Amino acid sequence: MSVLEVRKLQKSFGELQVLRDIDFSLEKGEALSVIGSSGSGKTTLLRCLNFLEKPDGGQIIVNGEVLFDAADAATQQEKQIRKKRLHFGLVFQNFNLFPQYTALENVRLAGELLAREREDYRTGRKAVLAAIDEKARRLLDQMGLSDRADHYPHQLSGGQQQRVAIARALALSPDILCFDEPTSALDPELTGEVLRVIKGLADEHTTMIIVTHEMQFAHDVSDRVIFMDGGVIVEQGAPQDVIDHPREERTKRFLERYSGN
Amino acid sequence: MTFWNVILTLAQGLTNTTRLFFLTLLGALPLGLVICFGSMNHWAPFARWAERAAARRGEETALTRFGKRCKPVSAVVKFIVWIVRGSPLMIQILIVYYGPGLLFHWPLLPRFSAALITFIINYACYFSEIYRGGIQSIPKGQQEAGQVLGMTKSQIFFKVTLLQVVKRIVPPMGNEFITLVKDTSLVRVIAVYEVIWMGESFIKKGMIWPLFFTAVFYLVFTAVLTALLDLAERKLSYFK
Numbered sequence: 213m214s215v216l217e218v219r220k221l222q223k224s225f226g227e228l229q230v231l232r233d234i235d236f237s238l239e240k241g242e243a244l245s246v247i248g249s250s251g252s253g254k255t256t257l258l259r260c261l262n263f264l265e266k267p268d269g270g271q272i273i274v275n276g277e278v279l280f281d282a283a284d285a286a287t288q289q290e291k292q293i294r295k296k297r298l299h300f301g302l303v304f305q306n307f308n309l310f311p312q313y314t315a316l317e318n319v320r321l322a323g324e325l326l327a328r329e330r331e332d333y334r335t336g337r338k339a340v341l342a343a344i345d346e347k348a349r350r351l352l353d354q355m356g357l358s359d360r361a362d363h364y365p366h367q368l369s370g371g372q373q374q375r376v377a378i379a380r381a382l383a384l385s386p387d388i389l390c391f392d393e394p395t396s397a398l399d400p401e402l403t404g405e406v407l408r409v410i411k412g413l414a415d416e417h418t419t420m421i422i423v424t425h426e427m428q429f430a431h432d433v434s435d436r437v438i439f440m441d442g443g444v445i446v447e448q449g450a451p452q453d454v455i456d457h458p459r460e461e462r463t464k465r466f467l468e469r470y471s472g473n
Numbered sequence: 474m475t476f477w478n479v480i481l482t483l484a485q486g487l488t489n490t491t492r493l494f495f496l497t498l499l500g501a502l503p504l505g506l507v508i509c510f511g512s513m514n515h516w517a518p519f520a521r522w523a524e525r526a527a528a529r530r531g532e533e534t535a536l537t538r539f540g541k542r543c544k545p546v547s548a549v550v551k552f553i554v555w556i557v558r559g560s561p562l563m564i565q566i567l568i569v570y571y572g573p574g575l576l577f578h579w580p581l582l583p584r585f586s587a588a589l590i591t592f593i594i595n596y597a598c599y600f601s602e603i604y605r606g607g608i609q610s611i612p613k614g615q616q617e618a619g620q621v622l623g624m625t626k627s628q629i630f631f632k633v634t635l636l637q638v639v640k641r642i643v644p645p646m647g648n649e650f651i652t653l654v655k656d657t658s659l660v661r662v663i664a665v666y667e668v669i670w671m672g673e674s675f676i677k678k679g680m681i682w683p684l685f686f687t688a689v690f691y692l693v694f695t696a697v698l699t700a701l702l703d704l705a706e707r708k709l710s711y712f713k
Contacts, residue, residue, distance in 0.1 A: 262621050298623045308618035311712040312636045321632065322622035366713035384622060 213276055215240045215419055216261075216388055222269035222282075223256055230256045232443040234270070238388065241417035245430035245451070248440035249466060254423040257440070258390045261421070262302045263293050274299045274387060298326075301386035305393045307373045309365040315376045316361040319348040319383050326384070344383075351379035355409055371402035375409055382413075389413070391422040407433075427470050431455045439463045479675065479683055486671030487690060493589060493657045493667070494694075498650070500593035505600025511550035513605060519543050557598040563659050566591045570663040588660040596653060603645045607638040640709040647702040651695050 216238040223231040230253045238244055246254045259265040261272060263280070266288070272280040279296045281287045309318050323344040327333055333340060352361050355375040365373055374394055381389055391410065395403040407429050413420065414433045424430050430437055430451060437454040439447045439462075447460045458464045523540025527533050557565070570587040573579040582590070611634050619629035661670045672687035 264617055264620065294620075294623055294625060297621055300621070302621040304614055304618065306612075306614055308612070308614035310615065310618070310633055312640075322619075322624060325628050325632065326623055364712050380622070 214238055214273075215242075215275060217273040218261075218270070219273070220270040221257070221260060221267050221272070223253075223260055223265060223267050230443050231260070231267070234443075234445060236438060236445060236448065238419060238421065240419055242436060243414040243418070243420045243422065243434045245434035245437045246421060246423045246440060247425070247427065247430055247437060247455075247466075248446075249469075252440040253443040254440055255392055258302065258392050258421065258423055261388075261390060262300050263297050264302075298384055299387045301381035301384060301389040303374070303377050303381050303389070303391045303394050305396050307365070307370070307377045307397070309373055309377055309380070311365050314362050314364055315352060315357060315368065315372075315379075316345075316348055318365070318376055319351060319380045320344055322380070323348070323383050348379070348383055351382050352376070354412075355379050356405075369402060370398045371405045374398065374406045378406075378409060378413075382418075387419060389418055389420045391420065391424070393423055393425060395424070395426060425470075427455060427467070439466065441466065479680070482674070483668060483671050483683055483686060483690075486666050486668035486687070489585070489660075489665060490657045490667045490690075491694075493585070493592065493660065493665075494654060496589055497592040497596055497653060497657075500589070501596035501600055504593060504597035505604055508550060508554065508597055508601035509604040509608070512547055512554060512601060513608070514544060514546040514550070516546050517541065517544050554598045554601060557595055558602075562591070562595050562656060563662055565595060566659060566662055584660075584663050584665045587663060588665050592653075592656070592660075596649065599649055600646070603642050603649065604638070606645075607642040608634065610641055611637050636709075640712075643702060643706050643709065647699070650698050650702070654691060654694050654698065 214237040218234055218236050221231050221234040222229070234253075234257060236244075246257065248254050256265060260267045267280065267282055269282045270280075271278060271282070278284070278287060279299065309315075310321065313321060324341065327340045327344060330340065349358065349361065352358055355378060357372060357375055357379070360368060360372055360376075363372075365376070368376065378394075394410065395406050398406065403426070407426065410420070410422065411429075411433050422430070422434065432451075434451050436448060437451045438445050439454055439458070439460075441462050447454055447458060447463045453459075454463065455467065458467060519540035520543075523537040526540070527537040530537075566588055569591045570582065570584065574581050581587075615633055615637070616629055619633045624632070658667055658669045660667050668687045668690055669684075672684040675681075675683040
């Protein structure tokens with residue numbers, strides 16, 4: 213069974229149709245890259261999955277559970293949406309770290325707040341918080357940032373900030389981790405460290421959807437690639453097929469423009 | 474009249490001025506937040522109807538556009554803010570003090586209370602706009618980051634947004650605090666004995682130094698405030 217199944221997903225902003233009948237599925241442990249030019253709907257797709265935009269049509273199914281169905285209002289209640297979001301993690305293009313918290317606090321915060329809702333929080337508060345702290349430190353260590361745990365975001369480089377953001381998203385153990393152009397806001401010399409971390413996650417079979425403009429990276433890291441254009445999936449398949457030997461004319465043209473520069 | 478008698482008389486005015494300042498802040502700081510949330514309220518009761526009507530007709534009319542945009546809570550609050558910010562504080566003090574009695578034959582409020590109520594409402598309106606500016610200057614991404622991490626709206630406000638807003642509004646709020654110190658002198662129009670009134674009363678007796686004394690009082694008051702605001706800014710400078 214697929215971890216994620218997206219059926220006939222549609223989204224418009226006013227007159228502009230950004231997503232038209234997007235269908236795809238994702239297997240557990242699979243890394244999926246979404247490529248395409250700006251305005252093709254990639255980011256909107258991620259934002260719909262994370263309930264930051266409300267799709268106009270279609271379904272989002274995670275582990276067999278219908279999280280969202282445009283035709284069923286019962287799946288769209290505010291209160292439940294908050295819980296549903298936790299199936300997904302999202303790493304933003306601009307990191308969006310909380311500036312008033314240290315790296316470690318950024319990674320811990322959401323977990324601590326969620327723990328308050330747990331039944332054993334009152335009795336086992338210390339143990340719960342210790343576990344959250346330990347996990348946060350482990351994740352920062354995994355990101356190669358254990359010596360930056362007490363730094364505030366403005367004291368970190370862009371690459372370091374993005375790695376903290378990845379740790380923060382991983383701290384809640386999402387089923388599917390989404391990346392929205394994770395290196396687009398970085399200086400070229402800083403993209404490598406972030407891409408290496410994501411590659412490391414792929415090697416551990418973290419289930420991921422990566423929206424990216426880094427073709428070589430998409431080629432190396434993903435099990436499957438989706439090429440989007442004008443709000444539809446034009447082509448999908450193994451990176452060796454889609455990127456090295458595209459079948460569709462639109463994919464070819466897009467890739468030519470990329471190899472050109 | 475001895476020096477100490479003068480000082481004691483001035484001290485009465487001083488207490489009134491200082492009390493008015495602190496009580497106004499105590500009321501206006503939270504009330505400003507309420508007004509701010511009111512003016513940012515998105516409730517649009519006709520939006521759905523207007524959308525359906527527009528879809529049925531296949532085009533937008535003036536009425537459907539109005540229906541989508543009409544946010545009654547926000548509109549009412551913005552109207553009140555406009556009135557309060559758009560008219561002189563002195564008139565507002567007079568109206569609050571004399572208005573209820575002359576219009577409805579209600580008993581007069583105590584002078585100080587009437588002044589305090591006016592100041593709280595007036596300053597809350599100014600604060601609300603500063604808060605709104607502060608809240609809207611926080612990048613949308615902060616809220617979205619909180620959302621995807623499963624935080625509730627109130628958790629996002631208190632744990633993520635609030636401190637960033639506070640940091641940004643310290644300088645403009647400092648301006649308002651200092652203006653408030655000096656605005657307190659307006660309450661003399663309904664004969665609340667604030668410090669300038671007291672100082673002035675000695676002019677008839679041929680003494681000018683009590684008036685200088687009151688001016689120095691204002692200078693010292695604002696100097697202390699400025700120092701406190703600087704401290705707040707420094708305390709908040711650990712993040713950007």
